[in-house]
Amino acid sequence: MKKQIRNFAVVAGAATAAFALAAGPASAVPSTVWTVNPTPASFTAANSGNVVLSVNGIAMTCTKSNASGTMASATGNPATVASISAIAFGATGAPCTSVLGNVTTVATTPWTVVAQDYTAATGVTKGYVGNVDAKVTVGACVFRVTGKASGTYTNSTGKLAVNSVSGELTVVSSTNCGSAVPVGAKPLFKGDYLVKVAGTSTIPTIVGSNP
Amino acid sequence: MRGPRPTPRSTRVRARGATIAAFVALAPLLPAAAVAVGTLKVDAALPYVCTLPSGQQPATVRIRATVPDRATVGETIEAADAGTTLELPAAAVAELTALKAATVRAETLLTVGVGQNGESTDVAWRGTTQPSAVPADGPLTLTSTGDVPALTTGTAGDLTLTAGSLAVDLAPSTADGAPTSPASLSVSCVPGPDAAGRTGLAVIPVTPGAVTTPSPSTPTAPPSGPSFPPPPSSPSSPALPSGAPSAPTGRETASTTTGAPRDPASASGAAKGPRVAADGTPGTTAGRPKAPPCITEQPTSTSLSAYITGYSNVRKLDGASLIPVSCVQLEQGEPVIDFRPDGTLHLLQKSEGSLRYQGRKQSPPFSSTFLTFGFAPTTATLVLEQAGPLIVESDVLLVFPDNIAETYIRVPLVLRVLDVEVNGTRLDVGPDCRTVTPLASPEPQPAKYPGDHLVLLGKGQLLNGTDATGYVLTSGGPLTGEVTVPAFKGCGAGGENLDRLLTASISGPGNHIRQIQGQTCAVGVEVPTEGQCTADRQPYVVPKPER
Numbered sequence: 001m002k003k004q005i006r007n008f009a010v011v012a013g014a015a016t017a018a019f020a021l022a023a024g025p026a027s028a029v030p031s032t033v034w035t036v037n038p039t040p041a042s043f044t045a046a047n048s049g050n051v052v053l054s055v056n057g058i059a060m061t062c063t064k065s066n067a068s069g070t071m072a073s074a075t076g077n078p079a080t081v082a083s084i085s086a087i088a089f090g091a092t093g094a095p096c097t098s099v100l101g102n103v104t105t106v107a108t109t110p111w112t113v114v115a116q117d118y119t120a121a122t123g124v125t126k127g128y129v130g131n132v133d134a135k136v137t138v139g140a141c142v143f144r145v146t147g148k149a150s151g152t153y154t155n156s157t158g159k160l161a162v163n164s165v166s167g168e169l170t171v172v173s174s175t176n177c178g179s180a181v182p183v184g185a186k187p188l189f190k191g192d193y194l195v196k197v198a199g200t201s202t203i204p205t206i207v208g209s210n211p
Numbered sequence: 212m213r214g215p216r217p218t219p220r221s222t223r224v225r226a227r228g229a230t231i232a233a234f235v236a237l238a239p240l241l242p243a244a245a246v247a248v249g250t251l252k253v254d255a256a257l258p259y260v261c262t263l264p265s266g267q268q269p270a271t272v273r274i275r276a277t278v279p280d281r282a283t284v285g286e287t288i289e290a291a292d293a294g295t296t297l298e299l300p301a302a303a304v305a306e307l308t309a310l311k312a313a314t315v316r317a318e319t320l321l322t323v324g325v326g327q328n329g330e331s332t333d334v335a336w337r338g339t340t341q342p343s344a345v346p347a348d349g350p351l352t353l354t355s356t357g358d359v360p361a362l363t364t365g366t367a368g369d370l371t372l373t374a375g376s377l378a379v380d381l382a383p384s385t386a387d388g389a390p391t392s393p394a395s396l397s398v399s400c401v402p403g404p405d406a407a408g409r410t411g412l413a414v415i416p417v418t419p420g421a422v423t424t425p426s427p428s429t430p431t432a433p434p435s436g437p438s439f440p441p442p443p444s445s446p447s448s449p450a451l452p453s454g455a456p457s458a459p460t461g462r463e464t465a466s467t468t469t470g471a472p473r474d475p476a477s478a479s480g481a482a483k484g485p486r487v488a489a490d491g492t493p494g495t496t497a498g499r500p501k502a503p504p505c506i507t508e509q510p511t512s513t514s515l516s517a518y519i520t521g522y523s524n525v526r527k528l529d530g531a532s533l534i535p536v537s538c539v540q541l542e543q544g545e546p547v548i549d550f551r552p553d554g555t556l557h558l559l560q561k562s563e564g565s566l567r568y569q570g571r572k573q574s575p576p577f578s579s580t581f582l583t584f585g586f587a588p589t590t591a592t593l594v595l596e597q598a599g600p601l602i603v604e605s606d607v608l609l610v611f612p613d614n615i616a617e618t619y620i621r622v623p624l625v626l627r628v629l630d631v632e633v634n635g636t637r638l639d640v641g642p643d644c645r646t647v648t649p650l651a652s653p654e655p656q657p658a659k660y661p662g663d664h665l666v667l668l669g670k671g672q673l674l675n676g677t678d679a680t681g682y683v684l685t686s687g688g689p690l691t692g693e694v695t696v697p698a699f700k701g702c703g704a705g706g707e708n709l710d711r712l713l714t715a716s717i718s719g720p721g722n723h724i725r726q727i728q729g730q731t732c733a734v735g736v737e738v739p740t741e742g743q744c745t746a747d748r749q750p751y752v753v754p755k756p757e758r
Binding site: 050052054056057058059061063092095097098099100101102104106137138139140141142175176177178179180181190 | 512513514515543544545546547548556558560605607609610611612613614615616671672673676677678679683684685686730731733735736737738740741742743
């Protein structure tokens with residue numbers, strides 16, 4: 001039984017890892033100066049395509065998700081280039097759904113956007129959404145997820161593509177969720193967000209360099 | 212209780228036609244004192260333009276209701292005696308006669324704009340008509356009555372009601388009572404150009420309430436119904452308390468009867484909730500459509516409650532009986548991951564619960580009217596009594612990235628007859644008139660689940676990152692099944708045995724059931740999800756029956 005659980009998780013994890021690897025090779029020298037333009041600025045983000053959180057193969061789909069926060073240039077590696085002060089999953093009339101029922105997610109913010117690697121040729125920053133902390137309720141089943149979720153940000157499109165790798169997120173508490181969502185389960189989070197400078201249609205950019 | 216009036220024809224044909232039953236729902240639970248002494252009669256006849264399959268036709272829509280002539284902040288504003296009359300012109304009637312329709316029944320949905328201080332929202336006034344004969348020529352007048360939402364507002368200022376679009380679903384029947392082909396005709400109507408400036412139905416001044424203002428300045432002579440300033444946002448009230456006014460919230464309340472029996476569609480209206488509160492305060496009971504109380508006593512962290520309603524065909528009568536909005540309370544089982552020998556991965560969940568009505572494990576009583584043997588209008592008041600545990604078992608096949616769910620609900624239910632009226636004469640069925648055994652469905656696993664019981668199946672799925680669809684235990688959806696109604700016994704009093712009458716009328720196999728379950732309220736969780744529970748933790752979502 002246990003073996004099969006592992007296999008299942010490995011398959012899911014492998015699929016995600018393959019995607020992450022395909023995102024682009026790391027640059028030779030790690031960036032330590034991160035130039036965000038404009039800086040500082042507020043941003044908003046809305047999902048492009050459905051956002052899916054899955055645990056043990058149970059998928060939870062959100063057709064609507066929005067986030068907002070602030071961003072600013074930073075130094076170091078890794079470096080926090082943005083702070084997500086609010087993130088909503090689902091909306092009135094468009095709740096997140098699953099085969100266990102409608103899903104309510106309440107995020108404890110701020111979450112962070114952390115840059116780790118920049119590819120000048122593509123304008124793609126690799127990094128992760130950090131400080132993730134969310135309480136998920138499905139019927140009487142309530143669980144809390146914490147951790148981080150790997151992703152990329154593409155300057156040309158303003159797309160923040162979050163695609164977590166197994167092990168980054170962990171269920172740290174769980175009530176009435178049985179073995180479906182036990183403590184220690186490793187959920188996967190996948191979703192694309194289009195980022196704009198708040199109140200505008202301007203796509204912000206992140207450029208990493210090593211002066 | 213009058214059933215449809217078939218035109219004279221052979222007994223056999225008449226029997227079939229007549230058994231297209233005019234079912235009656237429960238008497239509306241309208242608090243009689245709900246309508247205040249000071250009332251305002253709304254009676255507006257407006258020119259509408261209706262779109263039929265053949266094109267647009269002018270039509271006259273008359274809207275009537277009685278509303279309070281004033282209200283205070285937080286007070287419930289209920290419209291009573293609401294009715295909509297649609298006069299379809301001869302050209303529209305021709306579309307019905309072309310379908311060989313002899314009678315027609317209609318469901319109506321009038322959108323009423325509610326405005327206050329620049330805020331506005333829409334509420335739905337739903338209604339149903341009695342079956343009406345389709346004239347060979349000339350116009351057809353359809354008068355619908357039904358349930359309309361009650362309103363409350365947290366802000367002072369004139370509250371305006373404005374007539375909007377009218378959607379009409381026509382269900383025509385041929386002379387022998389069969390549905391026409393197609394079986395329904397949808398007509399959508401909007402106020403015509405000539406209605407401009409006349410769609411205002413009422414202005415109800417809302418004052419801050421007795422606590423703050425004895426209000427000599429309160430308008431005491433509200434404008435009469437139809438004469439109404441068009442812009443609902445016109446600020447005609449004095450300065451308001453600071454803060455954004457909350458949008459009015461709706462609570463559906465039974466409003467009207469014209470002495471006419473209510474048919475199942477009418478009762479369906481009772482369950483159709485204008486989700487006004489979605490824009491307002493979903494947590495309050497006031498935002499919820501009318502439904503019987505469903506408070507879970509001594510809840511646990513896994514307690515769920517939900518409303519369920521729907522139709523059960525009575526095959527023998529060629530009709531359907533409405534099972535009214537009923538409260539179901541469950542203890543949600545822990546979901547368990549199950550690895551099958553065939554390598555598939557399943558998520559299993561077994562929950563147990565019961566129907567609840569006034570402390571008993573049963574449905575609310577409900578009435579069905581039909582013409583037994585083609586001539587005797589019979590109204591039976593029925594109740595479904597639970598004779599054993601209600602078990603909900605979900606089996607979700609997890610095939611990454613898809614999740615396929617099947618949920619079986621099993622419950623032994625005895626159909627009890629409380630009262631029967633034949634041709635207006637009440638027959639005493641006695642205190643113990645029930646089916647001999649529980650209703651019985653075909654059971655896919657008879658060895659595991661012996662005994663007679665109802666089986667309902669709900670199917671749901673989530674495919675590749677899209678939304679879940681279909682039935683899911685905690686968010687509800689459609690459940691279907693088929694049931695055999697056993698013979699009745701114990702029916703009759705004073706030496707008269709009614710067992711055979713009821714058995715002959717109702718009992719038999721192959722009765723299709725379709726129930727719609729609403730979103731559950733997770734009663735025991737720390738913070739219930741908005742829009743799922745009322746403030747006192749009853750289910751917020753009241754489903755409407757579907758055929």
